[in-house]
Amino acid sequence: MIKFEVNGKEHSYSGDASMPLLWFLRDIADLKGTKFGCGKGLCGACTVHLNGQAVRSCTLPVQAIEGQSITTVEGLSDDASHPVQRAWQELNVAQCGYCQCGQMMSAAALLQNNQAPSDDDINNAMSGNICRCGTYPRIKTAIKLAADLAVEVK
Amino acid sequence: MSQVKCISRRRWLAGVAKTSLLLGASLPSVGYVPRVLGAEDDKESPEQVFTPSVYLEINVDNRVRIICHRSEMGQGIRTSLAMVVADELNADWSQVKVVQALGDKKYGSQNTDGSNSIRGFYTALREAGATARHMLEHAAAQLWKFEPASCRAREGRVWAGDRSISFGELAQLAATQKVPGKEQLELKTPNKFRFIGNANMGNLDATAMLTGRAVYGIDTVLPEMAVAVIERPPVLGAQPVKYDREAALKIPGVIDVIEMPPLKHPVRFQPLGGVAVVAANTWAAMQGRSKLNVQWSASDNDHFDSAEYAKSLKLDVDKAHRTHRQKGEASQLIENSDSTFTRGYYVPALAHAPMEPPSASADWRADVVEVWAATQNPQAAQKAVADQFGINEAQVKVHVTFLGGGFGRKSKQDFVVEAAYLSKALKRPVKVIWSREDDLLFDYYQAPTYQEITTALSGTEITAWRHREAGPGIQSIFKPDFSGIQFESNMGMRDMPFAVENVLCTSGPGKAHVRYGWLRSVANIGHAFSIGSYVDELAHHLGRDPYHYWLELLGPDRQIDFTEQGTEYFNYGENLKDYPFDVGRIKGTLRRAADLSDWGQKLPKGQGLGISVHRSFCSNVACVAMAEKNGERARIKKIWMVMDAGTVVNPDRVKAQLEGAAIFGLSLAYYGEITHEKGAAKQNNFDGYRLLRMDETPEIVTELIDIGDPFPGGVGEPGVPPVAPAVCNAFFAATGRRWRELPLRRQEII
Numbered sequence: 001m002i003k004f005e006v007n008g009k010e011h012s013y014s015g016d017a018s019m020p021l022l023w024f025l026r027d028i029a030d031l032k033g034t035k036f037g038c039g040k041g042l043c044g045a046c047t048v049h050l051n052g053q054a055v056r057s058c059t060l061p062v063q064a065i066e067g068q069s070i071t072t073v074e075g076l077s078d079d080a081s082h083p084v085q086r087a088w089q090e091l092n093v094a095q096c097g098y099c100q101c102g103q104m105m106s107a108a109a110l111l112q113n114n115q116a117p118s119d120d121d122i123n124n125a126m127s128g129n130i131c132r133c134g135t136y137p138r139i140k141t142a143i144k145l146a147a148d149l150a151v152e153v154k
Numbered sequence: 155m156s157q158v159k160c161i162s163r164r165r166w167l168a169g170v171a172k173t174s175l176l177l178g179a180s181l182p183s184v185g186y187v188p189r190v191l192g193a194e195d196d197k198e199s200p201e202q203v204f205t206p207s208v209y210l211e212i213n214v215d216n217r218v219r220i221i222c223h224r225s226e227m228g229q230g231i232r233t234s235l236a237m238v239v240a241d242e243l244n245a246d247w248s249q250v251k252v253v254q255a256l257g258d259k260k261y262g263s264q265n266t267d268g269s270n271s272i273r274g275f276y277t278a279l280r281e282a283g284a285t286a287r288h289m290l291e292h293a294a295a296q297l298w299k300f301e302p303a304s305c306r307a308r309e310g311r312v313w314a315g316d317r318s319i320s321f322g323e324l325a326q327l328a329a330t331q332k333v334p335g336k337e338q339l340e341l342k343t344p345n346k347f348r349f350i351g352n353a354n355m356g357n358l359d360a361t362a363m364l365t366g367r368a369v370y371g372i373d374t375v376l377p378e379m380a381v382a383v384i385e386r387p388p389v390l391g392a393q394p395v396k397y398d399r400e401a402a403l404k405i406p407g408v409i410d411v412i413e414m415p416p417l418k419h420p421v422r423f424q425p426l427g428g429v430a431v432v433a434a435n436t437w438a439a440m441q442g443r444s445k446l447n448v449q450w451s452a453s454d455n456d457h458f459d460s461a462e463y464a465k466s467l468k469l470d471v472d473k474a475h476r477t478h479r480q481k482g483e484a485s486q487l488i489e490n491s492d493s494t495f496t497r498g499y500y501v502p503a504l505a506h507a508p509m510e511p512p513s514a515s516a517d518w519r520a521d522v523v524e525v526w527a528a529t530q531n532p533q534a535a536q537k538a539v540a541d542q543f544g545i546n547e548a549q550v551k552v553h554v555t556f557l558g559g560g561f562g563r564k565s566k567q568d569f570v571v572e573a574a575y576l577s578k579a580l581k582r583p584v585k586v587i588w589s590r591e592d593d594l595l596f597d598y599y600q601a602p603t604y605q606e607i608t609t610a611l612s613g614t615e616i617t618a619w620r621h622r623e624a625g626p627g628i629q630s631i632f633k634p635d636f637s638g639i640q641f642e643s644n645m646g647m648r649d650m651p652f653a654v655e656n657v658l659c660t661s662g663p664g665k666a667h668v669r670y671g672w673l674r675s676v677a678n679i680g681h682a683f684s685i686g687s688y689v690d691e692l693a694h695h696l697g698r699d700p701y702h703y704w705l706e707l708l709g710p711d712r713q714i715d716f717t718e719q720g721t722e723y724f725n726y727g728e729n730l731k732d733y734p735f736d737v738g739r740i741k742g743t744l745r746r747a748a749d750l751s752d753w754g755q756k757l758p759k760g761q762g763l764g765i766s767v768h769r770s771f772c773s774n775v776a777c778v779a780m781a782e783k784n785g786e787r788a789r790i791k792k793i794w795m796v797m798d799a800g801t802v803v804n805p806d807r808v809k810a811q812l813e814g815a816a817i818f819g820l821s822l823a824y825y826g827e828i829t830h831e832k833g834a835a836k837q838n839n840f841d842g843y844r845l846l847r848m849d850e851t852p853e854i855v856t857e858l859i860d861i862g863d864p865f866p867g868g869v870g871e872p873g874v875p876p877v878a879p880a881v882c883n884a885f886f887a888a889t890g891r892r893w894r895e896l897p898l899r900r901q902e903i904i
Contacts (some may be wrong), residue, residue, distance in 0.1 A: 016406065019437045026380070027435035032373040033366015037509050038590040042840040045509055073366040085364045091354060092806055095814060096228030097363030098370060098509045098558025099396075123849035130840060132509045133228045134558050134817030135810070136851040147811070 004065045006031070007075030017063035022046045025072060026061050033073035033101045037130070042127030045103035048072050054109035054125075073101035076108060084108045088139075089148035095133035103129045107143050116147055170446035192495025204325040205253055206289055206333070207282035208260050210239055210537060216310070218245045219253050223261035224271040225530045226254075226359065226812075227508075227560035229870050230807035231271045233358045235279060237349040237803055238272070242283025242342060245321065247349065252358055257532025257552035265567050266530040268726065269468055269771035269868025276866050278641045284339040286328070293327040294319055305626035319820065333881045336821035340654050344864070353805040359556070369530025371513035371555045378517065380409055382576050383439045386428035386596050390668050391417065391453035394429050401445035402431050407438030411446070412579050414572065421669055423538040423567040430576055453833060460602065460830040464500060466480070467604035470493035470662035471498075474700050478643035481720030482656030484610075487618035489508055491610035498607075499684040499692050500895040501878075503828040504600040504673055505843055510558020511588040518581070522549050523574050528557040529566040538567035539574045548573075561674040561818075566598050591838040599828055601639075602666070607688045610656075614696045616707065618656040621647055623680070625676035630666030631714065637663040641780025645770060646875065648721040651737055653709025657720060658766050669831060675874040678770045686879025687894065690886065694703065700883065701748050701765050709737030726771050733772040739798050739861070740767055740774050746859055747776035747796040756877035760784075762887025763793075766879040771868025773799035777816070777876040780852075781884035788885050788903055789821060791876070791891035792853045795873060800863035812856040812873045815816025819877020821846040824904045827897045865881030 003012045006029060013024060020039075025031045025048070033055055037045030041056040048057045049071040057070075076082040080089060084104045087093075096102045103126070110117055110125035117125070124144050131139070205210040211219040220236040231399040232252045240250050255261055263274065286308045294312035295302040297319070304314050311318040319329075325587040349355060389391065399411045412430045429446055433439035472495075488494055514527035523545075529535045532552035540547045557564055569586055576584040588596075603625035628640035640660050647659050673679070693703035713734040716723035723734060744767040748754075751763060760783035767776040780792040794810040802808050825844035829836045837843040882893050885903060898904045 016437065016441070019435075023435060023437040026373075027437070030373075030375065031366070032369070035370075035510070036266075036372060036587070036842050037511075040590070040841070043590075045508070062661075073364075076365075078365070080361045081363045088364050089356070089360045092360070092810070094357065094360060094363045095230070095810055096226075096509070096557060097359070097368055098556075099361060101366050104364065114446030126845045127849040130509065130845050130847060132507060132561070132818075132845060134851075136817065136845075136846075137813055137854050138546045138810070138847065138849040152637050 002066050004067060005069045007071055008014050013062055017121035018061045021048070021057040021060045021065060021070065025057060031072050033072050035098055035101060037099065043099070044106060045099050045102040045104040047129065049105060049109055052109065053113065054106045054113055073105060076104065082108065083146040084111065086149055087142040088124055090145060091142045093135050093138040093142050095135055095153055099129060099131045103139055107139070107146065110143065110148060111147055115150065117143065158629045165324050166220065170577045175791040177678070198672070204286070204301040204329040204790055206695055209279060209282045210243070210286055212286065212328070214320050214322050214323045214325050218243065218250050218321065221249060221255050222252050223264050224254040225264070225266040225557055226272065227269070227530065227552050227557035227564070228813060230357060230804055231266070233355060234272060234807060235275070235802040236358065237352070237355055237645040238276060238279040239283040241349040242280045243287050244307040246348070249310050249321070257454045257536045257554070258689045259533065260807050264533050265565065266560070267891045269871045272866045273728070273772065273868050274734035276803070279667050280341055281336065281339055281568060284341050285334060286340060286769040288334045288766065289328045289331040290321055290324050291330045292646055293324045297324070297327060299784045313643040321725065336497055349472070349750070350803050351805065355804060356807070365849055368556045370510050370558045371526065372510055372558070374515040374555060374585055374588060376517055377418040378585040379585055379588060380434065380580060381436045382430045382432045382441050383415060383436070383443050383589065383700065384428050384430045384572060384592070385443050385448050385518060386426045386592065387450050387453070388595065389450065389453045390426070390455045392450040395451050397429050397446045397448040400520055402442035402446070405433070405442040405445060407434040408442040409433055410580060412576060413441070414575065421631050423534065424542065424566050425575065427573045432576060432580060432584060432842045437556045440589070440698070455667040455833040458833045460503065464502070464602060464604065467602070467624040467664065468498065470664065471604060471606045471622040473662040474660040475638045476661050476665045477659070478639060478661065479648040479657055479719070479721035482618070484557040484620050484656040484658035487656050488608055488620055491618070493611040493850040494608055494691055495695055496608040496612060497688050498604060498894060499687055499711050501602065501603045501680045501683055502896060504679070504826045505594050505597045505828050506561040506563035507593065507843060507845060508557070508559030508561055508563055508672055511570035511590055511593040512564060513574040513585065513587050514761060515606060516570070516577040517583040517585060518574060518577040522551060523577065524551045524553070525570055525574065526553045527565060527570045527573070528553055528555050528564055529570060530557065530560045531567070535567045538571050542571050543574070559723050563597065563607060564659070566671055588838065594828070594838050594843050597828070598631065598669045599671040600676070600679065600817040601628070601678070605680060605684040607684060609692065612703070616652065616654045619650065619651065620658045621655045621684070622660050622662070623647070624662035625663055626664035626666040626670055628670055628672055631669055631671065635663070637665050639664065641675035646685065646768060647676040649716060649723050649735065649769070650685060651714060651740060651769070652707040659721070660754065664884065667833065669836070675770060678768065678871070678875040679878070682766065682875030683878045683896065686768065686876060687882055690883040691892065692766065701753050704744055704765065704767065705741055706743050708737050711741065713737070726868065728772055733867070735769065740769055741800045741858060742861070743767055743774040743776040743796050746857065747794050750796065750855060751778035751780070751794045751858060753778065759826045762884050764878040764880045764883025764887055766883065768872070768875040770872045773797060773867030773869060773872040775872045775876050777880040779877070779880040779884040781881070781888035786902070788889050789850070790852045790881055790884060792855070793877070794855045796857045796859060797869070797873065798859040798861065799869050801866040802858055802860070802869070803866060805858055808858060808869045809856045813854050815873025816852060816854045816877055817846050819874050820871060820881065823878040823881045823896055823898055825897050827900070838901045839874050
């Protein structure tokens with residue numbers, strides 16, 4: 001039995017411990033905001049927070065998160081009120097939207113550690129997340145806006 | 155569906171059936187209202203409703219439900235389509251709700267490709283909104299005993315002086331009004347538009363997308379649903395000979411192992427065959443699949459080697475398998491000229507790689523199969539399933555989910571048929587999930603193409619133009635042994651716009667060994683790359699500035715009728731009156747891009763600008779790229795994209811399409827390449843098939859040109875074609891080195 005927390009809620013799992021967290025979230029916990037894109041940690045669509053750090057859930061076996069805390073996009077806010085979500089909405093970032101949950105999770109983790117990221121900081125934090133629609137320019141602008149919004153909240 | 159509702163609708167229909175109102179040439183009469191009435195979540199609908207069109211319902215609760223019959227895959231069509239209807243209706247934007255249509259012929263084509271959603275339905279959607287507005291105003295007139303002309307719809311209410319009433323309150327009475335003929339409709343003049351052309355409409359689906367609640371194909375959940383993954387034959391046409399069924403079944407959670415039906419030629423949208431592992435969850439299915447250890451039969455395609463094939467294409471351009479355009483005596487002139495200029499260009503096979511791999515779910519019941527799919531074409535999904543199983547299309551009910559990208563991949567319905575097959579076999583709902591490996595190994599690739607252009611020159615003037623190409627085409631998936639391209643030459647080859655007297659366009663053979671399809675902008679990619687690079691090369695060869703030479707080659711402002719130029723041109727299905735091939739507008743687009751990028755400016759050493767322009771899907775896009783050299787390598791630092799697409803409904807989304815097209819074009823120029831060895835694809839994930847990432851993305855400037863054209867052109871695809879040639883032209887300007895074969899990653903400059 002493996003126990004861990006997802007979005008503040010206790011979960012326990014007794015199935016195949018090698019199952020990647022991605023499939024636990026999607027198929028067992030029915031949290032579908034975390035997306036499958038590559039299964040190899042190459043695209044970032046499955047990005048979640050592990051104790052506040054951005055990680056790729058498609059290559060993270062459930063057994064590795066025993067006793068730890070996971071946040072998914074559903075845990076950012078219920079109503080798209082997180083500064084990152086507000087900035088994404090303001091700048092109309094999403095095209096198909098599929099990769100954006102992962103993008104926002106990477107961005108939210110960046111902003112937790114760096115309240116005024118430079119272009120290089122943003123590139124470093126975000127270049128593991130692929131967007132086939134090509135929303136990178138807006139994502140970059142949105143991260144800077146989210147940083148401003150987060151300061152306003154404080 | 156409740157009785158009251160049926161009666162209400164029938165009564166309304168009785169009044170309109172005789173008028174046989176046609177909403178657009180391609181659309182059936184509104185008199186035909188099928189059972190489901192387009193509203194997928196019909197049960198939410200109140201019992202009385204005003205349904206003036208298949209695209210629109212107004213409910214007594216004052217909701218305006220706009221039925222989106224096109225698939226949402228990132229182009230923002232659900233919002234844009236609603237903007238068109240709501241504008242003519244004079245609805246209040248806050249009362250608008252978009253409902254996704256099921257697959258159904260009553261909507262006209264639902265094939266969401268060809269950059270055709272707004273272009274193909276703009277007038278029909280406006281008429282739907284205007285029809286409803288007319289009937290609401292007449293209902294208010296009847297209620298108040300006023301002249302209809304004194305009752306005007308505005309922001310969700312009908313007004314007469316200070317008196318007003320909501321659309322919802324009028325819905326039932328409106329449903330009893332006579333449906334106006336087209337001649338009675340008052341379509342707005344553009345200065346009255348409130349939503350069309352408004353850049354601040356946002357995205358109706360943003361909250362769903364940003365909270366993880368938007369349901370994509372892969373997110374479908376049905377009661378008792380199983381998940382399937384399929385081990386498909388690595389070589390087209392191979393079949394499983396032997397596999398370890400028991401080993402797969404030993405994995406906890408695996409429910410069954412099912413052999414898929416063998417593929418029959420032509421491949422069309424059939425499943426590829428192989429062995430499916432069905433399980434309680436995705437991971438178990440994947441684990442089971444990894445234990446199958448399938449041995450495959452030999453296939454005719456076992457020896458296909460894309461590198462060898464590319465070499466053969468260079469020889470095959472000499473064979474005029476098909477002639478696409480012939481005007482004057484180009485061959486003789488070139489043969490007899492003492493001044494000719496020949497260059498050849500190659501674009502390899504490309505994969506779509508939408509972020510959401512193909513996924514579909516099916517629930518096969520006694521006499522109906524219900525499907526939930528990330529499909530670009532629910533009608534084709536109905537047909538593909540019906541054809542495979544010998545049932546009627548009406549027995550296939552297709553729900554369209556959000557698509558995590560499409561780019562043409564999800565126009566092909568093989569994954570939908572797989573889900574239907576497995577649900578039928580297992581007698582329970584099944585979701586089929588494609589891995590990224592599946593997506594890249596078993597795509598319907600954009601076909602590789604080798605193209606050679608030769609001109610005969612008199613000074614800087616071209617007296618003869620000859621464009622020859624070789625490569626396989628899309629029809630290979632529909633016709634057995636079909637060789638080479640055919641209609642693809644409409645996409646940038648036969649519509650070469652230069653003022654040249656003698657023109658010959660031919661194509662050689664090209665046998666298909668894998669499945670080929672259509673990728674965002676299709677054959678325009680190869681044609682625009684060849685022509686856009688060639689013009690630049692020729693300009694430098696002649697000592698001319700490439701931008702000015704482009705303008706010179708394009709010649710006088712004029713509208714081209716290609717029937718007078720030695721070819722039949724399909725013009726993307728549009729007539730030349732509404733969608734002329736207007737050289738003046740191509741030049742205008744090019745000029746604006748040159749101005750924006752300050753073309754001609756003195757750049758620091760190691761920097762250079764490249765330019766190109768291309769008309770496709772009835773829109774013009776010019777691209778300027780700025781390259782910067784860094785040692786032996788170079789990168790694009792900035793891109794300017796200028797589009798003339800006529801009327802633009804949703805400027806923010808169209809700009810987003812241009813931003814995306816620049817990145818899509820850069821991805822394919824830098825990295826795009828699928829190769830095959832021994833019949834099997836070599837690139838199976840994002841490490842082998844690279845896409846542009848944020849740190850490689852240049853600054854992108856976009857601009858839309860508005861010359862007051864009342865018709866909307868395509869916007870999803872036309873941005874892509876001019877990017878790769880502009881990029882290579884910029885690399886030449888920055889480095890002095892010319893790249894004629896994509897991808898650039900192979901050329902050690904990226």
